[in-house]
Amino acid sequence: MRHFAALFESLDTTTSTLAKIDAMRAYFEMADAADAAWAVYVMIGRRAKRSVGPALLRAWMSEEVDLPGWLIEETYASVGDLAETIALLVPNDPENKRTSDLSLTEWLTARIQPLASLDEPAKRRHVVGWWHELSYRECFLVNKLLTGSLRVGVSRSLVTRALAEFFAQPRAQIERALIGEWQPSAEFWGQLGRNESNLQIAHPYPFYLASPLEGTPERLGARDNWLAEWKWDGIRGQIVRRGSQCVLWSRGEEIITDRFPEIIDAASLLPDGTVLDGEILARVGDVVLPFAQLQQRIGRRKLTPKILQQIPAQFIAYDLLELQGEDWRSRPLRARRARLEELLLDASTPILRLSPAAPGGSWEALVAMRASARSKGVEGLMLKEWQSTYGAGRQRGAWWKWKVDPFVLDAVLLYAAPGHGRRSNLYTDYTFGVWRSAELVPIAKAYSGLTDAEIRRLDAWIRRNTLEKFGTVRSVPPIQLFELAFEGIASSSRHKSGIALRFPRILRWRTDKPVAEANTLADLQELLNEQRPHDAR
């Protein structure tokens, strides 16, 4: 644990990318192979099955700390991180002089994972014991490992880079090995270093992600060099059809095979050794159902025949990554797509479809197509260069997403709660309302969109103008107006307003407009009705 704690400290105390890579390389150099594999596992955000939830940790903290419950809650709200709050409040060695002699692997496999099979009093005895025996920093880290949410300020691509440099291997190779399911071990580490294929039969490829297009597409050059497709609003997925298996992966690298039996049935018609990238949609024939319905289907524990009939799924194929067991990613998109088209023709199933090219032979025509996106139930357009290979992760240049402009509304700030992580100790979680006659009803919560300076100004205003406190939430006078953007609107029985907005965020603070001019609930109901033709089917 000492070495891993030191690595964490180095990563956490620099904002320099190079320094972070150096720190990781230095750690890989000195760490035991199994520890190094576990460290990578943790750093790229993987987590083993959680053995203790945050609710229990909170309850135990209250019992261990000699302070009133409300003050612990207030402190937690201010710190914005449970693991850190525990480390700050439970008596320990604040100067980090004590260190644990157990390795990272021992902590994870011999201490933390076995908790899962213990009853609650035994879990408590162990965890609380660690809190008291560890230093501040290691207490924080162990709590983070327990809850499985250690963010160490390195992105996955940074970890990949450090590994590629350390092993002197191509990055693509490392990326490939780190996705899908793998078990951290000395053996895994060895294979990673020797560039051995330890890949399971159903191993997926890293997804290639598009970057948002700023401005107009003319700067991309000739229209003929680009494929334009609809940007579907579903779940990005990868079908891996190899041997006797057919597996569906989500972009979050989870296997979701059992969620979409009809897609798996259709995909088994594909020849052995085929991998497709595409979008899972809830779709009846050509009519796309709203994303909310797809979400509803995923949320069901059991897929009843009724659900399968009401919310059927299709796989809209974007790309061909593997054919007859051969990696096609380095071939140009034009060749991949031509072959994909033939493949889907052969399979001939209405469940697997080629993502159609959007019509429009000029950039001007595409601008018009994009404007009509909303009525087609898509999010906008994708622009992909015909010459492009299939990359890994978000590599800029060859693939762009060109989303339709969001919906906007003006709403009034009603409540604020303290934020988390970077925004700890600041009121940054806002609730906004719109008018229903003379009253404001909550319509959306939003966290992002303001600049740091605006956040500080608003935070100071909230603190000075609090009307009432409900736990850590404060109500404020309804005099601050904000323009919000959102991607979709749906009716909802779970919200007081009867309306749920999708992905609301703040566009700007409207100090130029009186709150009386905020939108009304009637405005939103009208918008909802405009969208309804889609929903209904």
Next chain:
Amino acid sequence: MAQEDLVKVTARGLYCAAGDFYIDPWQPVERAVITHAHGDHLRGGSSEYYLAAPGVSLARLRLPPEAVIHPLNYGHSMNFGETRVSLHPAGHVLGSSQVRVESAGQVWVVSGDYKRDPDPTCLPFEVVPCDVFISEATFALPAYRWIDTTAVARDILSWWHENRRRGLASVLFAYALGKAQRVLAELAALTDDFVFVHGAVAGLTDAYRAHGVAMLPTLPATVAGKADYAGALILAPPSAAGSTWMRRFGDHRTGFCSGWMRIRGDRRRRGYDRGFVLSDHADWPSLLRTCHESQARRILLTHGYTDAMCRYLVEQGVDAAALRTEYGAEE
């Protein structure tokens, strides 16, 4: 019969009617008794200023030249109207004071900003028994517990030396009045290297030195070329972060000395490489201890987490209330 409050919050600041004077007013007044020279406590425009003698040279640097300043010795009392007023060390920065006001048999103490941790640059906090204690509450949450200052100073030194080993400059942000000099004085116990300082730090440091505070030798950060800053430590006010002034240092790492650095999210948000937990305010245990030691039957709280501390004290059976003032939470 309940006695009239000796000190009240008014539009211009804390006011004592019986003595007709203000304490740290935020608007110009006739007579201002000042606890210390930080900007949110010492503002220009008042006719006469009363403050502790060691802080006069600092106040001079921050007030217009024509300002009328009366130095008072610690513990020496003088009459204002029907009151007797004296100043007592608050341990916050050089010349910082608590204000003791006595009238008609009751004693009120206004703490200003204070800390209980040792600080080689100023006299330690003095416990002044009173009936009513007006305390600051900047860091009044249990998460704020300070670490031993010497350990923090050692951390700063090893950070500096590690950066030096990599050929990098170390730019350490610290409030120009008090914190910067405390860092220089703490480091003097560990090394005899010199430190570069920003212009805002230099003048105040000279004033401290004139008071006999032993600190590391300093040089203005205007004299050297990029190459000379490699491996050096530079002390600067937080306002210099991100400014063009920083360009002269070439490759560097940044650190910030503040009580706020106790919370990881706070440090990450501000974007410093390192946060050093070093505060000139009292932490949660010290605030509670000080309120207790004051023997006051009533506690009034100003600036910071006043509500949390107030509720906590009330639940402990203490007569406590929050005052709305315009002092800041900068540190």
